[in-house]
Amino acid sequence: MRPRRLQDFEGAWAFDREVLEPGGRTTHVTGRAVWAAGGAGLRYTERGEMRRPGHPPMRVERSYHWDADLDVFFEDGRFFHHVPMMGGETAHWCDPDQYDGFYDFREWPVFSVTWRVRGPRKDYRMTTRYIPEGT
Numbered sequence: 001m002r003p004r005r006l007q008d009f010e011g012a013w014a015f016d017r018e019v020l021e022p023g024g025r026t027t028h029v030t031g032r033a034v035w036a037a038g039g040a041g042l043r044y045t046e047r048g049e050m051r052r053p054g055h056p057p058m059r060v061e062r063s064y065h066w067d068a069d070l071d072v073f074f075e076d077g078r079f080f081h082h083v084p085m086m087g088g089e090t091a092h093w094c095d096p097d098q099y100d101g102f103y104d105f106r107e108w109p110v111f112s113v114t115w116r117v118r119g120p121r122k123d124y125r126m127t128t129r130y131i132p133e134g135t
Helices: none
Strands: 011-020 026-037 042-051 058-066 071-074 079-082 088-094 097-104 111-118 123-132
Touching: 011 042, 026 058, 079 088
Parallel strands: none
Antiparallel strands: 011 026, 011 123, 026 042, 042 058, 058 071, 071 079, 088 097, 097 111, 111 123
């Protein structure tokens, strides 16, 4: 497996996300993610539908900026995390919660990102699987 570069992500991807809480409640999000030219790097935008038990479906959207070093930034410019070029661990401290992530590129171009989030406000495991459109 070769190291991932920013250009490897460019394009449209279908995604499926599962958010598992300690009590067993599971939230699902399905949608489309696009990495497209924007500034000095790529703008990541996802749009989807969230389905949470006991609630009507909800439309969701989020955006980030990825630079050539695979650093990811929030829309307001704050650093979020670094994507390991070969896959692997990453982390983000969002006071007072800790986000520990793992990028899995072993089945490239299909890949997944798992975040384990712990803190006084949050406690869940979120796994997102990306599949390039057209495959």
